[in-house]
Amino acid sequence: MTVDVNTAFAQAKAEQIEPMHAEARAFQERIDRGEIRPLGGDRYEVLTGWDAGETFIVQRSTEGRIEQILAQHGLDTTTGGAALYTTTPAWHGLGAVIPGGISDIDEVLKLARIDWEVSKRRVLYEWDDGVRVAADRYVTVRTDSGEALGTVGGRYEVFQNRRVFEFLQDLVQRYDAIWESAGALRGGRKTFVTMRIPRSIVIDRGGLDDEIILYLAAINSHDGTSQAESVVTPWRIACGNTERFASQDAVHRWGIRHTKGGLSSLELARRTLGLTLNYAKTFEAEENQLVRTDLLIDDFHELVDSLWPVDDDATDRTKAFIRGRHDQLDGMFREQARKLGRTAYAAERTVTDFLDHRTQVVPRNLSEDLTRAQRTLEGTHDDLKTKAHRQLLSLAR
Structure with missing residues (x-):
């Protein structure tokens, strides 16, 4: 039996959202039980279960009855569609689904709608005598839409979306790897890419055959609020929830500062990844003892x-x-x-x-x-x- 949290999450979403549409009372009951809290207006936040932290928008009739409950996936829709490529359909049914996946970076970038770059532009502000330039302050801007993503300092180095793919390839020293998922969140402020680690954990081989699949993901920030990071995780990222879960449940996390040498410390990263794989072997042995x-x-x-x-x-x-x-x-x-x-x-x-x-x-x-x-x-x-x-x-x- 394969233990895949991604499948379980998708099943949980299907089991949860459809009954909400069929019986609006269930939503209020979850509020009463403390599983969901109102955020104000028409927004609510889930507090327990697979989707803890997810927000919903509730559409009501003029009489106040719940008519529709919309889960918020967090994917970027700047280009008119959801910015997601994945090998497996996600719970929200969005994005470009390519069964079996592909290895070509440029094709994945296009399918994931993240084939754009980010540039740094000077911060300008108005003053009595006209427009001035803020010293050592820059705005990160999407080159396809001109949308401002965040404010950063002069030493901040932009990691382009394609460069992050290349970083993972260099990290595992494989240039034919199949990409599991890629996309953008929050208007492009965050991007992600995921590949599957060849060696999975198998518990009670030949008996239970419980297989725990691990992924190597890179999560990049374009708004200056956080560093980039690579994580080894059981989650295939396909929305805002799974991006959060991937980071929370990471077996290993390696932070990458937005500096010129940030994506260059490959030997250190490989050494850390090697320790992670050794950990996986130790964990597998311990779980087999428990079996x-x-x-x-x-x-x-x-x-x-x-x-x-x-x-x-x-x-x-x-x-x-x-x-x-x-x-x-x-x-x-x-x-x-x-x-x-x-x-x-x-x-x-x-x-x-x-x-x-x-x-x-x-x-x-x-x-x-x-x-x-x-x-x-x-x-x-x-x-x-x-x-x-x-x-x-x-x-x-």
Whole structure:
């Protein structure tokens, strides 16, 4: 069985958006549960699940009834179409889909609608005696539309879209690689390109055959707000959400400053990538240990209790919530055990699935408290996953 987060995300989107169109009440119910918060006007933000951070636009009738809910993909549409090339159809159904993919950079640039360049222009401002030039300040401008993307300093080096493709080719020393996806976000302020790493992680080869596919992606900023970066990630970037997920879930991240030598440190980058591939081998070996380790249901309960300890002075309401969470995790583990066997690997998959897709925040109100709570929650997930992995690995050893 191949574990592909991209397929799971697309399925989740289809399962989520279509029922919203069929029954508008579901949207309000998600707001009531604290899964979605209003941003003002007709915009809403999702707080949990695969699409946490995504925004929706809600179109209402004159009577206030929800008529249409539109997911915001974040892709650039400056040229009249979505700036996306991909080998696999995305959840939003946009972009140029080329099954099997292509290796020619210029063709991908054209299909992805990012065959434009960026130039630096002096910042001018009006003053009493006319127009003046701001010292050492420049505007980055798209050469096809003239749109201003951001403001930068004199030492800022523009990384052209084509150069980023060449950087990835030089990095892996392959010039026939198939490009998985490419495109632009937020009016061209960000661009991305993704290629698949030849070696994937296979867990329990010949048995479960769970394959985790990894991609090498480069994310470039043209607005001066962030450095460029290369990431090794399980995500194939195809929208604003997956760009965010690719960075959040990166196995490896290597930042690239917008300077003249920023794309030249290939040996350091290759060395870091090599460490990443070694990490993948280590991770695969550890996961295979978990597959071979039987786990009693009591051991799983102890793991849950250690991940979410109960304070001695917890209120009855809190204790009831914890019991509900405990029962939910117990049911999820038993379901995983039916498919994967009652093993430490099934326990880890249960905890990961719960943290990624089942955790909810129910705030006191839908304002700053919710945003603060959600940020705190997101910051602890990786720690909990790591803690669970280490504890289960100690049992395996």
